[in-house]
Amino acid sequence: MVNLIWLLMLAIGIIVSALNGHIEIVTTSAMKAAELGVQVAIELIGVMSLWLGIMRLAEEAGLVRGIARIFGPAIRRLFPTLRQDSPALGAIIMNLSANILGLGNAATPFGLKAMQELQKENSTPDEASPAMITFLALNTSCITLIPATIIGVRLNANSANPTEIIGTTIVATGSAMFVAIFVDYFIRRRRKT
């Protein structure tokens, strides 16, 4: 499905450019996008190194295990296939907390860390495990309490009340998260039996 979507976007884009008589757009935007990819990755390396360094300190000080013990029982219900003391739990909790607080930059390193830990417990290394899919379902639909960037945009556009959309955002994203968890739960149950 990813292969098809990727191909369709690229092919439709090129065909539309050709029909519009602006085929040169394809060349410039493809090159620019490739450069942008490197830029994003480089920026991510900096932030990621910082957070993975802090994460290592937290691990060695026993803090991650502590957090996992406090919040683990609730989270573990969603991840029945994980080992009891799985190090993935700590990273998953940190990732979700960063998402909820709207700290997008910090969320990604914890998320990638969680994926690495989940991969260690994955019996089919080139195929997504159910725990990974549950984690990504949570991650992509996670509630954000402060959508800081968009509030900034509204502020710049002279909104009378820039923060009035926080409530509607929480309702929308909360519903999305609920449905994602629910559907994931049922797919997992159906596949098991």
Added chain:
Amino acid sequence: MNVIAEISRWAIPLILLLVPVVAYFRKVPVYESFVAGAEEGFKTGVRILPFLIGMLVSIRVFVDSGALNIVSYWLQPIFSFFGFEENFAAIIPLAIMRPLSGSGALGVATQLINEYGPDSFIGRLASTLQGSTDTTFFVLTVYFGSVGIRKYRYALKIGLLADIIGLIVSIWIVTKVFY
């Protein structure tokens, strides 16, 4: 809401202070451990690079060519079919962009907010949509790519389903709360 804003302002400085201090008192060689952990950041960054570039190229060509606007135009009748006003059509590019690219969606949302006004229906809807749900494609390709997963199984379906629910509920709640 101020309380939450304060928490999110203080969260990072406090973590940066508390974690190293606690680690130090628990006899962790703080600086050396930090560096050892940070080393992984570089490796992960290099590993996700091809996935980022692949996705961005395809998305950018699609958007810059004007194909996004054409697809949005085609989708208009579907929106009218469900009884939405024509005004709604302005939101379609954002709805398509949201799962594909975070920065792309922010660009579209900013444009809509400036064009229609932040306190207009489209402005509020764009803000709500932009604030809710994450970029499914970015997260899936990068997260799976970083550990070498090639078969996503049903992950994409759940992600996109969540995005659609997010869109429908956004329209519903913005209409209900503000109108």
